[in-house]
Amino acid sequence: MLQRFLQQTGFITAAQAEDIAAHFAARTLSRHEFLLREGNINDAYLFLETGCMRAFAYDTDGNDVTTGFYTGGQVVLEVASFFNRTPSQENIQALTDCTGCTITYAQLNGLFHARPEFREFGRAMLVRGFANLKGRMLEMITTTAAERYEALLKASPEIVQHAPLKTVASYLGITDTSLSRIRKESLRK
Amino acid sequence: MLQRFLQQTGFITAAQAEDIAAHFAARTLSRHEFLLREGNINDAYLFLETGCMRAFAYDTDGNDVTTGFYTGGQVVLEVASFFNRTPSQENIQALTDCTGCTITYAQLNGLFHARPEFREFGRAMLVRGFANLKGRMLEMITTTAAERYEALLKASPEIVQHAPLKTVASYLGITDTSLSRIRKESLRK
């Protein structure tokens, strides 16, 4: 699964993918387990195979705010902490039992150095993440909370299924009360 | 100014910066002039020296939505279009007369290839942009419109000064009516 993922951008051949994938180590997480805790440096680049996870931060009042959800086939990491080697302001936690494989910063950087095609891949992933975030921002500005909920439900039903309502609500930028009402309304149809 | 910018991450020495800067070409834009139009491929990596600019997209109802503001000392480009060589969904336009210097995708890529330290710099810029966008998203979720306005006013007063109120409002995720009222309230203090 990781090898197919590496090949998707077209920068990496099947043989190269196999070679690169060999540097990853299998990793499992139990439900509620943290991959990264606030204040630590994110040293694990995780390719998630099964299960789902979330990233969250605390606002100034101490409420936790979900900043991202992840499902199988995605890369899970806090970009700034990982690449700048700085303490993370975010936490990353498993919403369900998870499986995947990881590689450390040092190993990844070694591969980037040795293999230009993998470096290209890494850049493409960064650019993709950037574009996704921009899309989410535009969605946040231009659509209603109900529309955002419907979109999330359509794009990642497993998230809505496994994450507590409160968690989903903070991701959508609303309170759990509002999401509960939105859900009720969408049932009426 | 560009040279100082290149040195700020610590990856690039003064001599290297001078060398790299020599590949950029001076560029000016008149007020209202477009650097990039929707549907075109963003081929110009612009380092903005003076003036301010904005990026915007259209929502499904045809309203324009400001997705970003830029001021002197910042790099201006649409990341996904530039790096993926795909048509942009965004427009980038000068809010005031601007000066800066540009480099094309081909040239930039050539430099990335030839100079590992500049490649590192490029990655650091991407990571920084990513982190900024994440911060803005968190701000959008956790703060009120009035607080976001105050923050923008503090961080980039020249933007608020030069951009029409409607443009600033869409950036903040509210209507021009609301921003007008927020402004009125903040004057009362």
Place this chain on the structure above:
DNA sequence: AACAACGCTTGCCAAATGACAGGAAATGCG
């Protein structure tokens, strides 16, 4: 089994925001 913690819903009311429309001031252009 008993209890606490969590997760979700709901009612009530207040605050924030949007939609729409009108009008004044500033700006741009022929």
Place this chain on the structure above:
DNA sequence: CGCATTTCCTGTCATTTGGCAAGCGTTGTT
């Protein structure tokens, strides 16, 4: 200069959302 356009403010009213609190079922723990 004079006209059209843009920009901004404001009033009214509807809608959305939040804050708060109560209730209740589920889950987890001892």
